[in-house]
Amino acid sequence: MSDVSAYRLERTSTANNDTAGVTDYYVGRPNNQEFFRTTDEFFPALTLRHESTGQTYLINPELRRELEEEGKEVQLVPYQTKEGKKGLWPISTFDCSWTRSALEHAERATREWIRVKSCREEERYTARSAIGNLPEPNWTDMAVEEIVAKAFAGRLIDSMDHPIIRQLRGEA
Numbered sequence: 765m766s767d768v769s770a771y772r773l774e775r776t777s778t779a780n781n782d783t784a785g786v787t788d789y790y791v792g793r794p795n796n797q798e799f800f801r802t803t804d805e806f807f808p809a810l811t812l813r814h815e816s817t818g819q820t821y822l823i824n825p826e827l828r829r830e831l832e833e834e835g836k837e838v839q840l841v842p843y844q845t846k847e848g849k850k851g852l853w854p855i856s857t858f859d860c861s862w863t864r865s866a867l868e869h870a871e872r873a874t875r876e877w878i879r880v881k882s883c884r885e886e887e888r889y890t891a892r893s894a895i896g897n898l899p900e901p902n903w904t905d906m907a908v909e910e911i912v913a914k915a916f917a918g919r920l921i922d923s924m925d926h927p928i929i930r931q932l933r934g935e936a
Contacts, residue, residue: 767909767913768822768909768912768913768916768920769909770824770825771809771810771822771823771824771825771912771920772807772808772809772825772909773808773809773810773825773837788850788914789850789851789852789911789914789915790849790850790851790852790915791820791851791852791854791915791916792820792851792852792853792854793853793854793866793880794843794845794851794853794879794880796879796880796881796882797879798845798846798847798849798879799845799846799877799878799879799894799898800843800844800845800846800873800877800878800879801843801844801873801874801876801877801900801901802841802842802843802853802870802871802873802874803841803842803843803874803903803908804871804874805842805907805908806839806840806841806842806870806908807839807840807842807852807908807909807911807912808837808838808839808840808857809822809823809837809838809839809840809854809912810822810823810824810825810827810828810831810835810836810837810838811823811835811836811838811840811854812831812834812835812836812921812928813836814928819919820854820916820919821916821919821920821921821928822912822916822919822920822921823835823921824920824921824922824923827921827922827923827924830924831921831929834929834932836854836856837856837857837858838854838855838856838857839854839855839857839867839870840852840853840854840908840912840915841853841854841855841870842908842911843870843873844901844902844903846877846894846898848902850911851915852911852912852915853866853870855867855870860887861886861887861888862882862887862888862889864888865888865889865890866880866889869889869891872891873891876893876894877893877894877898878891878892878893878894879891879892879894
């Protein structure tokens with residue numbers, strides 16, 4: 765398994781759905797019909813969503829300057845649905861009503877089962893609590909770094925020579 769600790773962004777920032785392929789972790793927001801819970805340990809990161817493939821890549825922060833127009837600073841929020849699906853919800857660090865409400869609901873989901881839906885009229889996410897007495901999620905003993913490594917296996921951008929970067933620069 766890759767060591768992704770070098771991919772963690774320092775918390776100096778002011779400021780999508782894709783399948784995880786061969787891993788057990790999905791990268792994207794839980795769908796609006798899934799009740800989910802989150803952990804209280806978020807992973808600040810720089811990501812790139814490749815529009816042609818729908819895949820999200822984890823970018824080494826050392827490439828931040830070179831990829832500032834392509835990368836997006838996010839908080840990767842580990843979650844688990846009521847059905848047991850595990851994922852990472854990439855919540856942008858850009859300050860707006862959408863991201864503020866997403867972070868608010870991600871924090872709320874550390875305590876209770878919720879589902880989240882976008883509300884375009886209010887320009888924010890809304891959440892609904894489960895009315896049943898659902899059991900606590902079955903979290904693994906993996907650290908957040910291990911979850912991120914598993915979710916982004918084969919999708920780490922560590923140099924400007926990465927095939928996706930070469931494609932986006934028109935080199936390949």
